[in-house]
Amino acid sequence: MFPPTIHNFTVPVDKTSNKDKEPAYKTFALIQNPKVADMIYKRSMKAPSVMILPEELLSLSPEIWQKMCDVVTPKWVITSDVTGSPTLATHYNSEVPLPFVGEVIDPGPVHMGHGIPPPAGIIPKHHTLPPSAIIIPDPYETVLNLVPNQMFSQLQKSRMPCDPL
Amino acid sequence: MMLVDNQTHVESIIDPGLQIITMSDAVCHNLGLHYNPHIQLNMQSANGIIDKSLGLACNIPCCVGDITLYLQIHAIHDPAYNILMG
Numbered sequence: 001m002f003p004p005t006i007h008n009f010t011v012p013v014d015k016t017s018n019k020d021k022e023p024a025y026k027t028f029a030l031i032q033n034p035k036v037a038d039m040i041y042k043r044s045m046k047a048p049s050v051m052i053l054p055e056e057l058l059s060l061s062p063e064i065w066q067k068m069c070d071v072v073t074p075k076w077v078i079t080s081d082v083t084g085s086p087t088l089a090t091h092y093n094s095e096v097p098l099p100f101v102g103e104v105i106d107p108g109p110v111h112m113g114h115g116i117p118p119p120a121g122i123i124p125k126h127h128t129l130p131p132s133a134i135i136i137p138d139p140y141e142t143v144l145n146l147v148p149n150q151m152f153s154q155l156q157k158s159r160m161p162c163d164p165l
Numbered sequence: 166m167m168l169v170d171n172q173t174h175v176e177s178i179i180d181p182g183l184q185i186i187t188m189s190d191a192v193c194h195n196l197g198l199h200y201n202p203h204i205q206l207n208m209q210s211a212n213g214i215i216d217k218s219l220g221l222a223c224n225i226p227c228c229v230g231d232i233t234l235y236l237q238i239h240a241i242h243d244p245a246y247n248i249l250m251g
Binding site: 129133134135136137138139140141144 | 184185186204206221223224232233234235236237239
């Protein structure tokens with residue numbers, strides 16, 4: 001709705017003043033300059049080869065902008081601290097046996113240097129956590145384990161006394 | 166920054182509005198953490214999109230300062246964060 005200052009409710013709005021069809025803004029790079037294109041065109045018409053400055057090249061080609069942007073944009077890379085991280089198998093070949101198949105994992109405590117506990121991935125399943133470990137339970141898993149019992153107890157309570165079951 | 170699985174420090178975000186702890190699948194795979202795909206959540210984001218989580222990684226040691234917490238972390242496919250702590 002138009003504010004009352006420019007819209008009289010008894011008279012239709014003047015269609016000529018509606019500027020919705022005109023673009024409100026346009027995308028424009030600061031390095032763009034139409035004069036550069038004209039200058040390069042005139043030079044290319046008069047010489048077998050044309051030397052272009054980096055500024056002129058960036059002014060002419062948006063593809064170069066994208067490549068330049070990709071090169072100078074910081075990317076999220078893995079630091080050198082995880083050089084020892086395990087590699088993941090991407091393809092599984094059933095004919096070639098997997099390494100370490102059939103080996104028995106030592107169920108004893110796993111120790112690493114400086115008293116640092118080993119990563120969870122190499123701890124055997126039956127290996128228990130330290131007794132003083134602070135374990136934060138997952139609420140969803142807790143609810144998931146509790147719901148069947150609660151539903152069962154509610155069903156027990158909701159039964160009529162005369163129900164033979 | 167939190168030392169996850171005694172391997173590397175990962176930048177984490179604390180979200181008081183979140184009830185669980187989630188981790189991106191990229192970090193999860195990079196650290197070699199295995200998660201249980203039988204425990205999956207329907208996660209509703211702030212923009213209303215509902216995605217299914219990949220699974221639950223149990224008892225992942227996360228070291229904050231001198232304190233080591235064993236967290237249950239849900240793996241999420243391609244989020245905008247590394248670890249989101251609820």
